[in-house]
Amino acid sequence: MGNDGGSIPDRRDLVKSKPKAEQADRANQIRAMWFFCALSKRPLQEPIVSCPLGKLYNKDAVLEFLLDRKAFGAEGEVVCGHIRSLKDLKTLKLTRNTAKASPPSSDSVPDRAPFVCPLNLKEMNGVQPFVYLQPCGCVFSQAGLKTVAGSPPSKSPKADGEAGSDKGKDVASLDLCPQCGAKYDRTTDILMLNSPPEVEEDMRAAMLAKRLLEPAKGKGKKRKAAAVAADAAAEPPAKKQAAALPTTNPSIVAASRAVAQELAKEEARRKAGMSDAVKSLYAPKDGSKKKETFMTMGTFTRYA
Numbered sequence: 424m425g426n427d428g429g430s431i432p433d434r435r436d437l438v439k440s441k442p443k444a445e446q447a448d449r450a451n452q453i454r455a456m457w458f459f460c461a462l463s464k465r466p467l468q469e470p471i472v473s474c475p476l477g478k479l480y481n482k483d484a485v486l487e488f489l490l491d492r493k494a495f496g497a498e499g500e501v502v503c504g505h506i507r508s509l510k511d512l513k514t515l516k517l518t519r520n521t522a523k524a525s526p527p528s529s530d531s532v533p534d535r536a537p538f539v540c541p542l543n544l545k546e547m548n549g550v551q552p553f554v555y556l557q558p559c560g561c562v563f564s565q566a567g568l569k570t571v572a573g574s575p576p577s578k579s580p581k582a583d584g585e586a587g588s589d590k591g592k593d594v595a596s597l598d599l600c601p602q603c604g605a606k607y608d609r610t611t612d613i614l615m616l617n618s619p620p621e622v623e624e625d626m627r628a629a630m631l632a633k634r635l636l637e638p639a640k641g642k643g644k645k646r647k648a649a650a651v652a653a654d655a656a657a658e659p660p661a662k663k664q665a666a667a668l669p670t671t672n673p674s675i676v677a678a679s680r681a682v683a684q685e686l687a688k689e690e691a692r693r694k695a696g697m698s699d700a701v702k703s704l705y706a707p708k709d710g711s712k713k714k715e716t717f718m719t720m721g722t723f724t725r726y727a
């Protein structure tokens with residue numbers, strides 16, 4: 424085919440392209456992700472929310488799911504099983520696409536993306552990666568946010584004093600949302616929307632690690648950790664591998680160790696803080712019989 428003088432190759436001979444059907448299928452999938460609610464499969468309509476995995480939902484659909492976890496059948500648990508409550512959701516602040524709408528077609532959903540990046544006006548249609556900021560829910564294209572955020576403020580480590588330099592670093596590493604001015608941490612608070620599978624795996628690991636570190640009161644912490652473990656166990660088989668992987672992730676191991684240490688400390692504190700009155704309720708360790716009070720006289724209790 425060409426180069427032997429016998430024939431002249433054209434583009435069709437040299438460029439290998441995917442079969443048409445495959446291309447169309449991929450385009451449909453992308454369209455479904457960016458134009459439709461991941462749970463109800465209805466066209467996206469504000470208020471739109473997102474989860475720690477960066478999926479897009481209509482808020483009313485997720486509310487319906489949270490009220491009745493069987494409302495969407497097995498599909499509900501597959502798509503939203505990781506959502507525990509409204510606290511796991513963030514209402515997105517989206518910028519409407521004001522570009523002239525395409526002429527109405529027979530399809531109910533227009534070809535134009537309904538939302539754009541407020542920074543570079545790129546359409547949110549799956550061509551460009553989009554992100555949202557966890558603290559405020561503002562949505563930007565990844566490229567647009569990168570342009571605005573620029574490089575992290577450079578600090579010469581020598582100029583910093585040894586003491587307190589850690590604290591200063593924490594404050595300095597916080598960026599401001601270019602739309603609403605809310606503070607966010609560029610390492611943990613930028614979540615990708617409709618991320619590719621390998622990124623989604625990382626996001627799932629980050630979500631589980633974050634849940635392990637969540638502040639909880641007293642014994643609730645133990646229960647919560649168990650609930651998270653149950654969450655991971657309850658993942659559908661198809662996703663089990665993805666869920667199992669993060670447990671070998673060093674950050675998770677570190678997190679669970681930190682939780683265990685916290686629990687031990689708390690227990691010690693609780694014992695130390697026990698008042699004399701409470702202590703007197705328990706039998707002394709040497710086993711000597713305590714004098715009965717009028718409350719316990721003539722009754723059988725395990726304390727007396």
Ligand SMILES: [Zn+2]
Pocket residue numbers: 556559560561600601602603604605
């Ligand atoms: Zn914002």
